[in-house]
Amino acid sequence: MADREGYEPSHVPVLVNQVMTLLSPGNGGIYVDCNLGLGGHAERILMESEPDGKLVGFDWDGKALELARTHLARFGKRVVFLRKNFAEIKEALAGVGIDKVDGILLDLGLSSLQLDGGERGFSFRGDEPLDMRMDDRRETTAAHILNTSSEADLADLFYYYGEERQARKIAAAVVEARSAQPLKTTGQLVRIIEQAVPRRFHPKKIHVATLVFQALRIAVNQEFDNLLRVLADGSELLVPGGRFCVISFHSLEDRLVKRFFNGNQRLKVVTKKPVIPTEDECRENPRARSAKLRAATVLV
Numbered sequence: 103m104a105d106r107e108g109y110e111p112s113h114v115p116v117l118v119n120q121v122m123t124l125l126s127p128g129n130g131g132i133y134v135d136c137n138l139g140l141g142g143h144a145e146r147i148l149m150e151s152e153p154d155g156k157l158v159g160f161d162w163d164g165k166a167l168e169l170a171r172t173h174l175a176r177f178g179k180r181v182v183f184l185r186k187n188f189a190e191i192k193e194a195l196a197g198v199g200i201d202k203v204d205g206i207l208l209d210l211g212l213s214s215l216q217l218d219g220g221e222r223g224f225s226f227r228g229d230e231p232l233d234m235r236m237d238d239r240r241e242t243t244a245a246h247i248l249n250t251s252s253e254a255d256l257a258d259l260f261y262y263y264g265e266e267r268q269a270r271k272i273a274a275a276v277v278e279a280r281s282a283q284p285l286k287t288t289g290q291l292v293r294i295i296e297q298a299v300p301r302r303f304h305p306k307k308i309h310v311a312t313l314v315f316q317a318l319r320i321a322v323n324q325e326f327d328n329l330l331r332v333l334a335d336g337s338e339l340l341v342p343g344g345r346f347c348v349i350s351f352h353s354l355e356d357r358l359v360k361r362f363f364n365g366n367q368r369l370k371v372v373t374k375k376p377v378i379p380t381e382d383e384c385r386e387n388p389r390a391r392s393a394k395l396r397a398a399t400v401l402v
């Protein structure tokens with residue numbers, strides 16, 4: 103289904119064969135896809151757990167959930183769709199009568215629909231409103247954070263959530279710019295960053311605004327809090343032998359997952375090193391480039 107004119111969101115799931123091996127979905131099992139997105143991984147889980155495997159799918163983005171519903175319609179009652187934050191996994195599953203599951207998948211980050219298909223300010227390439235909410239029912243936008251936080255808080259945010267070395271310079275430039283007029287669009291922010299960072303410090307492999315955009319997105323969506331909650335509560339929901347698989351897209355997320363898996367007494371790590379996509383996969387699906395997959399199983 104085309105979303106907006108000329109734009110077709112992609113259902114190609116990242117590292118899908120590796121996820122199936124590690125998650126090992128089977129007939130009769132109950133699986134949770136915490137990031138339904140467009141339903142790519144969910145479709146494979148449902149196919150591999152035929153005829154009676156069940157899937158509970160979370161996505162707090164109403165548009166993504168709508169597309170996933172259409173994409174997965176043929177599986178009928180085997181799928182339950184929840185428009186909720188995956189951090190609420192425990193209460194949400196209790197609400198549909200489930201207290202134990204066989205496998206949980208997290209595929210963090212943005213869907214192609216969010217990145218390329220909307221006017222939501224996730225990309226530094228266009229000129230869109232500085233929104234960055236994956237769930238438009240939430241209140242705080244990127245514009246709100248940029249226009250109301252102190253210079254010190256902005257610098258911390260860019261540094262700790264983006265690992266941006268020029269954090270102080272960029273925060274100072276944001277505060278100066280907003281004293282003339284509030285920031286409203288991604289284009290304004292990109293220009294501020296380009297001017298604040300001296301040419302010789304512009305990174306070679308990524309856009310100069312990449313890390314600030316990452317940091318803002320993490321803050322707007324409270325991504326680290328949500329991740330820590332779903333890891334803790336999710337691991338308690340898994341049956342002995344149950345599998346937890348997580349795909350992350352930057353080192354801060356990957357570090358949280360690695361530490362959690364290594365430090366949890368109930369879990370045995372099954373991926374000593376993270377699984378990464380092949381060159382072929384990266385060529386065919388550039389979104390896969392920075393993906394890292396880690397998996398753990400609950401001790402029997």
Ligand SMILES: C[S@@+](CC[C@H](N)C(=O)[O-])C[C@H]1O[C@@H](n2cnc3c(N)ncnc32)[C@H](O)[C@@H]1O
Nearest residue numbers: 115137139140141142143161162163187188212
């Ligand atoms: C990378 S995409 C998932 C793609 C999906 N696995 C597929 O195969 O199409 C990530 C999705 O997770 C959703 N998401 C991110 N954080 C979430 C959260 N805390 N609760 C619920 N959904 C979330 C986003 O809205 C987005 O649609």
